[in-house]
Amino acid sequence: MxxxxxxxxxxxxxxxxxxxxxxxxxxxxxxxxxxxxxxxxxxxxxxxxxxxxxxxxxxxxxxxxxxxxxxxxxxxxxYLVNVAETSSKEKLDIVSVICSTVGFGFVLFGFSSAGSRGWDDLIVITSIVGGLLVTILFCHRQIKATEPLLNLNVFKxxxxxxxxxxxxxxxxxxxxxxxxxxxxxxxxxxxxxxxxxxxxxxxxxxxxxxxxxxxxxxxxxxxxxxxxxxxxxxxxxxxxxxxxxxxxxxxxxxxxxxxxxxxxxxxxxxxxxxxxxxxxxxxxxxxxxxxxxxxxxxxxxxxxxxxxxxxxxxxxxxxxxxxxxxxxxxxxxxxxxxxxxxxxxxxxxxxxxxx
Structure with a gap:
């Protein structure tokens, strides 16, 4: 990790x-x-x-x-230097960080466990479904946020x-x-x-x-x-x-x-x-x-x-x-x-x- x-x-x-x-x-x-x-x-x-x-x-x-x-x-x-302007006003959205970590983490865990546990395993199903739900909440928060952690407008x-x-x-x-x-x-x-x-x-x-x-x-x-x-x-x-x-x-x-x-x-x-x-x-x-x-x-x-x-x-x-x-x-x-x-x-x- x-x-x-x-x-x-x-x-x-x-x-x-x-x-x-x-x-x-x-x-x-x-x-x-x-x-x-x-x-x-x-x-x-x-x-x-x-x-x-x-x-x-x-x-x-x-x-x-x-x-x-x-x-x-x-x-x-x-040798490394900053190539863009930095801003002290930028705030990290902790809720979004937690949602992305939990959502993506559970989805990855579910799929990576499916090969050994089987697709009908309760842990696999719970991980994938739970991860997807949290990921959806994360995406909804990004769309509504004025300064999103991930700007989903790129898909426009x-x-x-x-x-x-x-x-x-x-x-x-x-x-x-x-x-x-x-x-x-x-x-x-x-x-x-x-x-x-x-x-x-x-x-x-x-x-x-x-x-x-x-x-x-x-x-x-x-x-x-x-x-x-x-x-x-x-x-x-x-x-x-x-x-x-x-x-x-x-x-x-x-x-x-x-x-x-x-x-x-x-x-x-x-x-x-x-x-x-x-x-x-x-x-x-x-x-x-x-x-x-x-x-x-x-x-x-x-x-x-x-x-x-x-x-x-x-x-x-x-x-x-x-x-x-x-x-x-x-x-x-x-x-x-x-x-x-x-x-x-x-x-x-x-x-x-x-x-």
């Missing part, structure tokens, strides 16, 4: 700083460069984690971060709303694949954690290196062609694994994963750029915060739903051979393919001008 508080502050604040420092016509390139770090770091995590789990204690997953965090604090203390801007919908779907697909594919490789194909991580590593490298390219293309051609290209590649990559079998080669899965990662590179950061470019500067911080909140919700909820589908599929097949695991993964990827097709269709309605 402490770690989550830090991430909840840093990530949306970073996006806001970019909006304040750079004009719209340059934000694509800057976001692309920033995306190199944002995409590369979590993408190589399975490989590094696999190595640590194979040869070291799991505690090193956390210990290894201490020197990096210490260095970042020192550098930030020396069509481009922001559309990119938010696409962002939800892309986040679901990205996080679900990051979890589902390694599980299938380890349980169904006998891969070690390190071997599964190494299979994902080339895609991670390509994903990160293509992010700056996507940023420059965004500034030159706009969002629509990148959205279509990115979602198209994602849809193809999902289609490529709806008929997995024990005979499916490692090379095939590797190429498919690289294709997925190229698609994600062409849409992940351009989505954020298009969303923030659509807003006036005074709403940028609210848009960034809402984007981050929705991504976290989509990642947790989407992963829970996809893994529940995978678990149900496993109950219906024989697990005595790799065929059962392949069938379960294929059926799950079919649902993800349907989501990718819907998103691909939505992106065709993106206006050519997004700012």
């Amino acid at each position: 402490v770690q989550a508080v830090g991430a909840g502050i840093i990530i949306p604040l970073m996006m806001t700083v970019i909006v304040y420092l750079y004009p719209p016509e340059k934000r694509g390139t800057i976001m692309g460069n920033v995306g190199f770090a944002i995409i590369f770091a979590p993408a190589i995590a399975p490989t590094i984690a696999g190595f640590i789990l194979e040869y070291l204690s799991w505690r090193w997953l956390f210990n290894i971060m201490i020197p990096f965090v210490t260095l970042i604090i020192i550098i930030a203390s020396k 801007f069509k481009i922001f709303t559309m990119t938010t919908v696409v962002n939800i779907a892309i986040t679901i697909l990205m996080y679900a694949d990051l979890i589902l594919l390694p599980i299938y490789l380890q349980d169904g194909r006998g891969f070690t954690a390190l071997e599964a991580g190494l299979l994902l590593f080339p895609g991670a490298i390509i994903n990160a290196t293509h992010s700056p390219v996507a940023g420059k293309l965004f500034d030159k051609y706009g969002a629509k062609p990148l959205f279509i290209l990115g979602t198209g590649l994602i849809a193809i990559s999902m289609y490529a694994v709806i008929e997995l079998s024990p005979e499916t080669t490692t090379a095939y899965i590797l190429v498919r994963t690289i294709l997925l990662r190229i698609g994600l590179a062409f849409i992940t950061m351009p989505l954020n750029t298009a969303a923030l470019n659509a807003l006036p500067r005074e709403l940028a911080s609210h848009g960034s915060a809402i984007n981050n909140t929705i991504r976290q919700l989509a990642g947790a909820i989407g992963t829970a739903v996809i893994m529940t589908i995978y678990s149900i599929q496993l109950l219906n097949v024989s697990l005595e051979s790799t065929t059962g695991y392949s069938s379960a993964a294929s059926n799950t990827y079919f649902y993800m393919f349907v989501i990718s097709i819907i998103v691909f269709i939505i992106t065709w309605f993106t206006p050519k001008k997004t700012s």
Whole structure:
């Protein structure tokens, strides 16, 4: 929870700083460069984690971060400065903070617990329903407030709303694949954690290196062609694994994963750029915060739903051979393919001008 508080502050604040420092016509390139770090770091995590789990204690997953965090604090203390005007008159709405924490927290807890407890579990149902009710109260308070904690007026801007919908779907697909594919490789194909991580590593490298390219293309051609290209590649990559079998080669899965990662590179950061470019500067911080909140919700909820589908599929097949695991993964990827097709269709309605 402490770690989550830090991430909840840093990530949306970073996006806001970019909006304040750079004009719209340059934000694509800057976001692309920033995306190199944002995409590369979590993408190589399975490989590094696999190595640590194979040869070291799991505690090193956390210990290894201490020197990096210490260095970042020192550098930030020396070089970071405020880029916007501050005001001592601003008051924090404690009631809204409590409502958002309780509402979003219970929704996330409910969905993340569904995979282990089941969707008919009383705790799961109570958490989700209770969280949604508190979240509705939170949204109502924001609409009525003169100085809302989160200004929901950002959804009055069509481009922001559309990119938010696409962002939800892309986040679901990205996080679900990051979890589902390694599980299938380890349980169904006998891969070690390190071997599964190494299979994902080339895609991670390509994903990160293509992010700056996507940023420059965004500034030159706009969002629509990148959205279509990115979602198209994602849809193809999902289609490529709806008929997995024990005979499916490692090379095939590797190429498919690289294709997925190229698609994600062409849409992940351009989505954020298009969303923030659509807003006036005074709403940028609210848009960034809402984007981050929705991504976290989509990642947790989407992963829970996809893994529940995978678990149900496993109950219906024989697990005595790799065929059962392949069938379960294929059926799950079919649902993800349907989501990718819907998103691909939505992106065709993106206006050519997004700012």
